Amino acid sequence: MLPLARRLAPCLLVVLLACKREERTQAPVAVTRPSRAWLAGVPVPESSGRTPWRGGTLTLRVPTEPAGLNRLHDVMRDAYMTRYTVGPLYETLLALDRETGALRPLLAERWEVSADGRAQTFHLRQGVTFHDGQPLTAVDVKGTLDVVMDRGNLTSAIRSELSDLEGSEAKDAHTLVVRWRRPSYPGFRTLVAAVPIMPASALREGFNAAPILRHPVGTGPFRFGSWESGASLTLMRNPSYWGDAASLERVVVRFVRDATVAGQMFERGEFDLMTGILPAQWRGMEAPEPRNAWAIRGYQRLSVLENTYSFLGWNLAHPALADRRVRQALAMLYPGDEVARAIDLGLEPRTTCPFYSASPGCDPEVTPFPHSPERAAALLEAAGWRDTDGDGVREREGVRLGFSLIVTPQSARMARLAPLLKEHLRKGGVDMRVEQVEWAVYVQRLRARQFDAFALQWSALDSDHDLYPVFHSSQTEALNYGGYHNAEVDGLLEALRREFDEGKRAMLARRVHRLVYEDQPYLFLSNRLALDAAKVRVHGLTPSLAWYDLRRVWVDPPTVAAPTP
Amino acid sequence: MVRPVLRRLVLLVPTFLGATLLAYALLHLPPGEPVLLGGDAHGNQVALEVAGVGRPESEGLLRGYATWLTRGARLELGRTLGDGRPVVERIREALPRTLLLSGLALGVAWTGALVLGALVAAGRGRAVDGFIGLVCAVLVALPGFWVALTLLSLLASARGLPLFPLQGLVSEGHAQLDLLARARDVAWHLVLPVASLSLAALGTLTRHARAALLGALSEGFVRAARARGGTRSRVVLRHALPHALTPLVALAGALVPGMLGGSVLVEHVFGIPGMGLLTLEAVQRRDEALVMAVTALAAAVTLLAHLGVDACLLWLSPRLRASEA
Numbered sequence: 001m002l003p004l005a006r007r008l009a010p011c012l013l014v015v016l017l018a019c020k021r022e023e024r025t026q027a028p029v030a031v032t033r034p035s036r037a038w039l040a041g042v043p044v045p046e047s048s049g050r051t052p053w054r055g056g057t058l059t060l061r062v063p064t065e066p067a068g069l070n071r072l073h074d075v076m077r078d079a080y081m082t083r084y085t086v087g088p089l090y091e092t093l094l095a096l097d098r099e100t101g102a103l104r105p106l107l108a109e110r111w112e113v114s115a116d117g118r119a120q121t122f123h124l125r126q127g128v129t130f131h132d133g134q135p136l137t138a139v140d141v142k143g144t145l146d147v148v149m150d151r152g153n154l155t156s157a158i159r160s161e162l163s164d165l166e167g168s169e170a171k172d173a174h175t176l177v178v179r180w181r182r183p184s185y186p187g188f189r190t191l192v193a194a195v196p197i198m199p200a201s202a203l204r205e206g207f208n209a210a211p212i213l214r215h216p217v218g219t220g221p222f223r224f225g226s227w228e229s230g231a232s233l234t235l236m237r238n239p240s241y242w243g244d245a246a247s248l249e250r251v252v253v254r255f256v257r258d259a260t261v262a263g264q265m266f267e268r269g270e271f272d273l274m275t276g277i278l279p280a281q282w283r284g285m286e287a288p289e290p291r292n293a294w295a296i297r298g299y300q301r302l303s304v305l306e307n308t309y310s311f312l313g314w315n316l317a318h319p320a321l322a323d324r325r326v327r328q329a330l331a332m333l334y335p336g337d338e339v340a341r342a343i344d345l346g347l348e349p350r351t352t353c354p355f356y357s358a359s360p361g362c363d364p365e366v367t368p369f370p371h372s373p374e375r376a377a378a379l380l381e382a383a384g385w386r387d388t389d390g391d392g393v394r395e396r397e398g399v400r401l402g403f404s405l406i407v408t409p410q411s412a413r414m415a416r417l418a419p420l421l422k423e424h425l426r427k428g429g430v431d432m433r434v435e436q437v438e439w440a441v442y443v444q445r446l447r448a449r450q451f452d453a454f455a456l457q458w459s460a461l462d463s464d465h466d467l468y469p470v471f472h473s474s475q476t477e478a479l480n481y482g483g484y485h486n487a488e489v490d491g492l493l494e495a496l497r498r499e500f501d502e503g504k505r506a507m508l509a510r511r512v513h514r515l516v517y518e519d520q521p522y523l524f525l526s527n528r529l530a531l532d533a534a535k536v537r538v539h540g541l542t543p544s545l546a547w548y549d550l551r552r553v554w555v556d557p558p559t560v561a562a563p564t565p
Numbered sequence: 566m567v568r569p570v571l572r573r574l575v576l577l578v579p580t581f582l583g584a585t586l587l588a589y590a591l592l593h594l595p596p597g598e599p600v601l602l603g604g605d606a607h608g609n610q611v612a613l614e615v616a617g618v619g620r621p622e623s624e625g626l627l628r629g630y631a632t633w634l635t636r637g638a639r640l641e642l643g644r645t646l647g648d649g650r651p652v653v654e655r656i657r658e659a660l661p662r663t664l665l666l667s668g669l670a671l672g673v674a675w676t677g678a679l680v681l682g683a684l685v686a687a688g689r690g691r692a693v694d695g696f697i698g699l700v701c702a703v704l705v706a707l708p709g710f711w712v713a714l715t716l717l718s719l720l721a722s723a724r725g726l727p728l729f730p731l732q733g734l735v736s737e738g739h740a741q742l743d744l745l746a747r748a749r750d751v752a753w754h755l756v757l758p759v760a761s762l763s764l765a766a767l768g769t770l771t772r773h774a775r776a777a778l779l780g781a782l783s784e785g786f787v788r789a790a791r792a793r794g795g796t797r798s799r800v801v802l803r804h805a806l807p808h809a810l811t812p813l814v815a816l817a818g819a820l821v822p823g824m825l826g827g828s829v830l831v832e833h834v835f836g837i838p839g840m841g842l843l844t845l846e847a848v849q850r851r852d853e854a855l856v857m858a859v860t861a862l863a864a865a866v867t868l869l870a871h872l873g874v875d876a877c878l879l880w881l882s883p884r885l886r887a888s889e890a
Contacts, residue, residue, distance in 0.1 A: 067648035075601050075612070075646065075647060076648075154601075208649060209644070213648075214648075229658060230842070231733050232737070252737070254732075256732055257833065257836065258833060258834055260714060261717060261731055261834060261835075261836065264718065264722040264724075265732060267722060268721075268722065268727055268731065270731070294723070440851040441596050443598065443600055445596075
C-alpha cells in the first residue's frame with residue numbers, strides 16, 4: 001500500500017516535494033554505516049560513570065489498547081498490557097530474574113516448601129504500601145487469589161493455570177500459606193510470577209466490572225496517572241515505593257493501532273521507544289543512505305527472541321493427515337528457506353520446538369526436516385498415495401490427497417504464506433485449499449474440530465510454559481484441537497507438571513520436543529523476534545523476554561540550547 | 566408543510582424497526598460466536614459461560630428481537646463484551662467525535678461542491694470545466710483508505726512535509742491549554758481526517774452541482790432573467806442556484822450513511838476513537854449488545870437525516886409543496 005502511495009505521491013504534489021528534495025541536496029548528511037550491534041538489535045553497553053538523571057518522560061508506542069488494566073481478567077489478556085502493568089504498576093510474590101530466569105524475592109522476602117511439595121509458606125516484605133496508602137498484608141494476597149479461584153469471575157484463563165490450587169490462608173499479617181491438591185510446577189510459577197497482587201479492599205464489590213480494572217492500585221514503582229480512551233495511558237513515578245525508586249517521572253504509553261501510521265510517527269520522532277516495528281520497516285532502515293540517517297544515528301535497535309511460534313495444525317482424524325508419514329511429507333514440502341527469505345525477511349527464525357527456543361527444554365539436536373520433494377514423494381508413495389490418473393494430485397482408493405486450511409483474514413503473514421505453500425504442495429501432488437474464516441467462526445470451528453488444518457500461533461510471556469493443555473490426549477476439549485495422542489508424550493507432560501528440578505525438567509522437555517517433532521501434529525513454522533527501537537537519549541533498556549525494566553530506564557535531561565553569539 | 570413532515574415522521578418507525586430487525590437477524594443467522602479471548606477457544610467457552618453470554622438457543626429470532634427492543638426503549642443497552650462498560654457510556658464517548666468529523670466533512674464537501682459547481686457551470690465547455698470534471702472523476706474513483714494514507718504520507722510524515730499531526734484528535738497536554746488553543750489544536754488535528762472523508766463526497770457532489778446548475782441555466786426563467794438584463798453571475802447566483810439546490814440537498818442526505826461507513830476507515834487510520842472504531846470492535850468480537858446499539862444508532866441518524874432533507878426540500882421547492890398538499 002505505502003510503496004504505491006510513495007510512487008504516486010510525486011505526481012500529485014510535485015511542487016511540495018520539489019522544495020523538500022532541494023533542501024536535502026543542499027545539506028548532504030554524512031552517512032554513517034550502522035554498527036553490527038545496531039543491526040543485530042543489541043544495545044551498546046552504557047559508558048560507565050554516568051549517573052541516571054531523575055525525571056523526564058518516556059513515550060512509548062504499543063499496537064493495542066487493552067480493554068482494561070488487569071491481566072487476571074479474561075478479556076484483558078493483552079500481552080503489552082501485561083508488560084507495562086505487571087512490574088511497573090503491580091507486583092507479584094516473586095519475580096523471574098531477567099538474566100538467569102531464576103526466581104527471586106519481590107513482595108515475598110522468602111518462602112518455604114513443605115516436604116510433600118503441597119504447601120508453600122510465603123513471608124511478605126514489611127513496610128510495603130499500595131498506591132492508595134494502605135499497607136500490603138497477607139489478606140490482600142489471599143483476596144487476590146480468591147478472586148482468581150471464584151468461578152463466578154471472568155478469570156477462567158488464569159484459573160485454568162492454577163487448577164491444582166486448593167486454597168490459601170493468612171497465618172498472620174505477613175505470612176501466607178498456599179496449599180495445593182498436588183504439586184504443580186506450572187501452577188506454582190503462575191502463582192508467584194504472574195498474579196498481580198491487588199488490595200483486598202478494592203475487590204469486595206466483585207471483580208468483573210470493578211473500578212480497579214480501569215484504575216489500577218498496586219505496589220509497583222509507578223502508579224496509575226490517567227487513561228485517555230483511544231489515545232494513551234500515563235503512569236507516574238511512585239514516590240513512596242518500598243525499593244529503589246524509578247528514575248523516570250512519567251511513562252506515556254500511546255496506543256497506535258495502524259502499523260503504517262505508527263511507522264510514520266516513529267520516523268517523525270514521536271516515540272522514545274517504538275515497539276512492534278514491521279519487518280519491512282526494520283529492514284528498510286538498514287541501508288546506509290541519507291534517508292536512514294535519522295534511524296542509524298538517532299536510535300538504537302532492540303531485538304529479542306519471543307516465546308512465540310507459528311504453526312499449521314493438523315486434524316489427526318482426517319483420513320490422510322492421520323498418517324504420520326503424510327504429515328512428515330508435508331513438512332518436507334514446506335519451502336522453509338523461501339518463506340524465511342521472501343516473506344519473513346530473515347526475521348523469523350525457523351523452529352521445531354514447542355517450548356521457548358532459547359530454553360534448555362529444546363533439544364539442539366532436533367533439526368527441521370529438509371525441504372525435499374523427493375523424500376516427501378517417497379513417504380507419500382509408501383503411504384499408498386500415487387497419482388494414477390495423471391492430474392497432478394495423488395490419490396488412494398479413489399480419494400484425492402488434499403485438505404482445506406482455514407485462515408483468518410486478520411493474518412497478513414498467512415495471506416502471503418498460504419499461496420506459496422499451496423504451490424509447493426501442488427508440485428508434490430497434494431491439493432491444498434485455503435478457506436478464509438472470520439475469527440468469530442474460526443474459534444468455534446477449532447473447538448468443534450470442523451477443520452482439516454488450521455494456522456495459529458501460540459505465545460507465552462514466560463520462558464517456561466505448560467504444554468499439557470496443548471498436547472495431552474485428554475485435552476481435546478481444551479487446546480489439543482487436532483486430537484493429538486501419544487502415550488509417551490502424555491506421561492512426559494504429566495511428569496513435567498510435577499517436576500520442580502530444573503535439570504530434570506529440561507531432560508523431560510527435550511524428550512517431548514523430539515517426540516512431538518517426529519509425530520508432526522503441527523507443521524512447525526517459526527519463532528518471532530520483537531523488533532523495537534529507542535532514541536539514543538534513552539538508557540537502561542535491556543532486551544529480555546521479560547520486556548524492559550521500566551524502573552531502571554532513564555533519559556537524558558533535555559539539553560539547554562546554547563546561546564548564539 | 567407540517568403535515569407532510571409529520572407523515573414522514575410516522576413512516577420512520579416501521580423503517581427503523583425493519584432495519585434493526587434485519588441487523589438482528591444478520592447477527593444471529595451466520596455461524597460463529599462472541600469472542601472474548603484471542604487465541605484460546607477453550608478459555609473463550611468458559612469465559613462466555615461465566616459472563617452469561619451465549620446464544621439463547623430456545624429464544625426465537627422474533628422473540629429475541631422483541632426483548633432487545635423493549636430493553637432498548639428503556640435505554641438498557643447492556644454492557645460491552647470488551648471492557649464490560651455500559652454500551653451507553655461507550656457511545657456517549659465515541660459519538661461526539663464521529664459527529665464532529667463527519668458533520669464537518671459533509672459541510673466541507675457540500676460547500677466546496679457548490680462553489681466548484683458554480684465555477685464549472687459558469688465556465689461550461691472551457692478548460693476549467695474539463696479539468697474540474699476530470700479531478701472529480703478521479704476523486705470519486707479513489708479508495709478512501711488510499712486517500713487517507715496518501716495524505717498522511719504527504720502532509721504528515723517525516724518523508725513528506727510534516728505539517729499536520731499523524732494521530733488522534735488532540736495533542737498531549739491538551740487539557741492544560743486555554744479554550745482558544747484547545748479549539749485550534751482540535752482543528753489542526755481534524756484537517757487531514759476531514760479532507761480524507763470529504764474528498765470522495767466532494768467529487769460526487771460537484772458533478773451533481775454542475776449538472777443541476779447547467780439544467781437550471783437552460784430553463785426558461787433563467788433566459789428571462791438574462792433578457793431582463795441580469796448579469797451572468799447575478800443570474801447564476803440568484804436564479805439558477807436556488808433552483809439547483811434541491812438535488813444537492815437531497816444528495817447530502819444520501820451521503821450520510823456513506824460518511825458513517827467511511828468514518829470506520831478514517832478513524833482507523835487517524836486513530837480517532839469514534840463510532841467507526843466502536844463498530845469495528847463490535848463486529849470483530851460479535852458483541853451483540855454493541856452491534857445492535859451501533860446499528861440502531863446508525864439507522865436512526867440516517868433516517869433523521871433523510872427526514873431533515875425532506876423538510877428542507879419542502880421548504881426549498883414550491884413545486885414539491887404543491888404536489889404534497
